[in-house]
Amino acid sequence: MANGVWHTGYGIEINLSLPDLGHPYRPDLLREITASVSERDPQLLECLAHHDKRECLSESGGKSPWMFIRRGRVGGRRPLIASHLPITHKATPEESAQHKATKERVVATAGRYGLDADAEVPVANRRSVSDAVVTGPAGLRVGWEIQYHHLSPSSVHRRSVNAVENGITPLWVAKDRMASLIDRAPWARVDDMPWRDIADGKEMVIRGGYRHLEVWRCVASSERHCLVSEGAGHCGAIHADWFVPALCLPERKPVLIEDLVLRSATGESVPVYVPGRGSGRAGRHMWVSAADRALWEEIVDEKTPLPTAPADEDDDVITFAEQEIDRSCRAGEDGWFASDARPLRDLAQPTGGFTLPRLPPQRPGDATRITPVERAAASAALGCPPWELGLCAGCRQMMRRYGLNAAMYCNVCRAALNGR
Template sequence: MANGVWHTGYGIEINLSLPDLGHPNRPDLLREITASVSERDPQLLECLAHHDKRECLSESGGKSPWMFIRRGRVGGRRPLVASHLPITHKATPEESAQHKATKERVVATAGRYGLDAEAEVPVANRRSVSDAVVTGPAGLRVGWEIQYHHLSPSSVHRRSVSAMENGITPLWVAKDRTASLIDRAPWARVDDMPWRDIAGGKEMVIRGGYRHLEVWKCVPSSERHCLVSEGAGHCGAIHADWFVPALCLPERKPVLIEDLVLRSATGESVPVYVPSRGSGRAGRHMWVSAADRARWEEIVDEKTPLPTTPVEEDDDVITFAEQEIDRSCRAGEDSWSVSDARPLRDLAEPTGGFTLPRLPPQRPSASTRITPVERAAASAALGCPPWELGLCAGCTQMMRRYGPNAAMYCNVCRATLNGR
């Protein structure tokens, strides 16, 4: 993997292992050379061996001497690497057939539901093209991006923002749990299926990217673990978190690609972004029901829009080894296989959720007041309408105080009173 490249525009040699690339007087140089090839002159960056009129192995290997810059993955480091054009990864015939079959299935599904759908739709003055755009009855447009091979996080973000600026909600489809597009934009993951099964209508389950909101009170009788206490403890607070269908209690039915085509276009399913709380991940993108998103926003008392500026994760940070430039041609090492394996990004584990603090016990009645956020969370956790909520006469925790099957004391207080 080459750590140096020649800039044909400026006539300079660039050392990719240095933080300033060897040119401290050019602060925008990194942004310029890492831009998508579609947005710059394809012959901007040249193999050093070719520039020095030495042997360039690309000329005998079916590639050109012109280069692009990517982030490698070697021994836990993320160095900048120069690789030969024309493309980062050439899709195999099977991948191309999978891509075509999935795109056609999305368009055909939309047609069966009476939705408008069009394939290969130009976006932003034809600088990018959506694989398929499905338009709902209220004019909501969803741009399906079938991405079955690697695409850089910056490209995913750039194309997603371009779609949003043109009134299209992006929906990226992956088949690999390590795909870098996961959690960079609204996404869904399907199984790696033969194209004939996709075209033939075999069930395509959304394995990742779609979640349901669950809210529960953290008491010993709860089937879920506490989000803040270690071990099997219970804190008495109300927790809310997002779960894939298989981990919901009770387990939810899986979402099929046909379901997502319809629901995303009608607004029944919507994208939501949940910022990370304390991990190296910037946040989680997911598709959820509109009702779940509204309830989540009410519980956390905020609305978090989809990011329109890149949010770096720990794994995105570039590593600069500050080495001498290797001027030999490394065309034979351009394959992605020379890098360390990419980590799993589609993790079924909860997101970290949100915890509504437990109310202090025995508050004076004059100051006792349930806030809208507390009321929304308790209503979801206890499974009753907000107007049936009240405070336990013993511990002043929120409970189902009014309506059918109501009581003056919560279960804990009743057990204590009965034990006397």
């Protein structure tokens, strides 16, 4: 892995293993060399071996002597690595066929639903092109980005921000659970299917990227574990968290790609960003129902917009080993190594959720102390409309007090009374 590169603009040698890159008086140098190749001179960075007129392995391996900078992965470290640019980037024939079939399926699906859809749509400033743009009846535009080969996180972010700035909601499609686009922008993952199956209309399930909100009261009778207590304890609070359809209780029907084409364009399904809550992740992007997002925003009492700047995750922080520059050409080592595989990014586990503290005991006449947020969460957790909520005559906790099948005491108090 190359840890050095020649800067053709400044005529300097850059040591990527040093925090100041070997040039303390150039504070913007890191930003300049890590910029997207599309935003700078492709021949700005050169292989040191090629610059020194020594053997450059890229010349016989389908690569160019010009380079780009990426973050590598060596054990738990994230060093900067100089990699050779391909002479031309071409997806494999299978990837190209899958890409084309998926794009055509999205456009055809939109047409069957009476939605406007176009393929290969340039955004207003023509800096990027969406594979397909589907327009809903209210003018909502969703830009489908079919990405079946590796793309750098910075490119995902740049293209997503570009889409949003031009009134398009990005929707990235991946087939790999390790795809770097996952949780960098609104996304969906499908199976790695032969292109003929995609073109023939075989069921195409959204395996990741779509979730449902579940809210529950953390009591002994709950089927779910407590989010805050260790072991099998129950805290009595109300929890809310996001689950993939297969892990919902009861299990939800899987979402198909046709469902997402329609729902995303009509606004029935919307993107949401849930910031990390102490798990070491920057946060989760997901598609959810509009009703679930509204309830979540009411429960957490905030609206978190989609990030407009990339948030560094803990495992993305650059590591500087402060080594001597290796001037050998490392063109054959540009790829990912089996021992340093990309991490699994599509995780089916819950997000960490949100917990409302257990309501304090209430006295008669204190109902005004229950906040709208607590009332909304209790309504969702107990499965009843807000007007059927009331306080248990025993412990004064929120319960279903009015309406059909209502009671004066909660299950815990009834069990204690029956045990006397």
